[in-house]
Amino acid sequence: MTVRKASELLISERLLERRPGKGLYVSTNLPTAGLSGNTVQVVVGNLLWETSLQMSRGIQAAAKEDGVQVQLYDAHGDVELDLSLIDQLPKGTVKGAVIISLHSPRFNQAVSRLAHAGFPFVLLDHRMRDFEVSSVTADNHAGGYQVGQYLHRMGHRRIGFIGDLIAVTVQDRLAGLRDGLADAGVPFRRSMAVDLVVGGDRFGDWSLRVAEAVHRLMSAPERPTAIFCSCDSVAREVYKVLAAAGLHVPRDVSLIGYDDDPIAEYLSPPLTSVRQPFIEMGKAAMQLLRNRISDPTSSPEFRVLPAELVLRESVSAVNS
Numbered sequence: 001m002t003v004r005k006a007s008e009l010l011i012s013e014r015l016l017e018r019r020p021g022k023g024l025y026v027s028t029n030l031p032t033a034g035l036s037g038n039t040v041q042v043v044v045g046n047l048l049w050e051t052s053l054q055m056s057r058g059i060q061a062a063a064k065e066d067g068v069q070v071q072l073y074d075a076h077g078d079v080e081l082d083l084s085l086i087d088q089l090p091k092g093t094v095k096g097a098v099i100i101s102l103h104s105p106r107f108n109q110a111v112s113r114l115a116h117a118g119f120p121f122v123l124l125d126h127r128m129r130d131f132e133v134s135s136v137t138a139d140n141h142a143g144g145y146q147v148g149q150y151l152h153r154m155g156h157r158r159i160g161f162i163g164d165l166i167a168v169t170v171q172d173r174l175a176g177l178r179d180g181l182a183d184a185g186v187p188f189r190r191s192m193a194v195d196l197v198v199g200g201d202r203f204g205d206w207s208l209r210v211a212e213a214v215h216r217l218m219s220a221p222e223r224p225t226a227i228f229c230s231c232d233s234v235a236r237e238v239y240k241v242l243a244a245a246g247l248h249v250p251r252d253v254s255l256i257g258y259d260d261d262p263i264a265e266y267l268s269p270p271l272t273s274v275r276q277p278f279i280e281m282g283k284a285a286m287q288l289l290r291n292r293i294s295d296p297t298s299s300p301e302f303r304v305l306p307a308e309l310v311l312r313e314s315v316s317a318v319n320s
Contacts, residue, residue, distance in 0.1 A: 043100065054279050058283040095293050101123060120293045134292055138169075144174060152186055161229075165195040210238060260274065276307055
């Protein structure tokens with residue numbers, strides 16, 4: 001009876017497997033405990049970004065629980081270095097990698113090469129459209145949808161958007177905004193969306209392009225009563241541009257950001273923003289990587305974590 005109970009326990013934990021007509025065997029798909037002592041690599045586009053820092057902390061926390069060593073590589077926002085780090089992964093000694101996205105077409109190509117090489121990895125804060133790889137993101141569409149619904153409830157009907165639309169995550173946020181407004185019976189005006197990346201360097205200084213975007217929106221015949229920014233760093237620049245023009249948030253225009261960066265609550269007025277669970281995203285990425293390393297031939301897994309709209313004083317109601 002003791003042996004039987006012990007065997008059932010080991011089967012339930014996937015350490016043993018029962019093969020009909022043959023008996024009990026050591027499992028060919030061992031759980032994550034088998035990764036203890038191994039090393040994985042984390043490739044970060046830029047650790048100066050608070051979002052990347054928090055996700056990296058989540059990865060390290062999950063790896064520590066499993067006794068997995070983490071090598072952290074920071075590309076410092078350098079696209080060439082980032083691509084080089086990704087291309088070198090199959091040639092190294094690490095068991096797998098978590099890659100925090102630098103959104104660009106060339107990044108997508110590097111990820112495609114890595115997938116075809118059969119190297120175990122998980123993509124974090126990005127999802128591929130053309131082929132499937134394991135990935136973890138927040139629910140960016142739902143985050144944008146919450147923004148659209150909330151602004152409608154506050155009486156806003158003319159809503160602008162400023163962001164880098166080369167990123168799939170940002171495209172999802174804009175799509176969510178449009179759907180949230182559409183379900184409330186308000187069409188989103190295409191002219192109200194300004195892409196910061198067109199004709200510019202995505203990794204350079206955005207301040208000039210943000211200023212141009214704000215001036216374009218606020219000089220329109222029917223200017224927006226609210227602006228939704230693709231991230232809090234863009235929103236922070238919008239604050240500066242509006243203040244320089246003598247405009248006040250939210251009296252002259254309401255403002256919403258994305259990410260809920262720690263600085264959001266210290267802006268004046270504090271910024272309403274969509275919070276992404278970055279540490280939890282990092283932990284989830286490490287969990288999926290364990291699965292990839294244990295069984296590299298398994299189907300890709302996708303984890304989408306909830307996003308939460310955090311209300312602060314940067315949005316006011318529109319008097320009808």
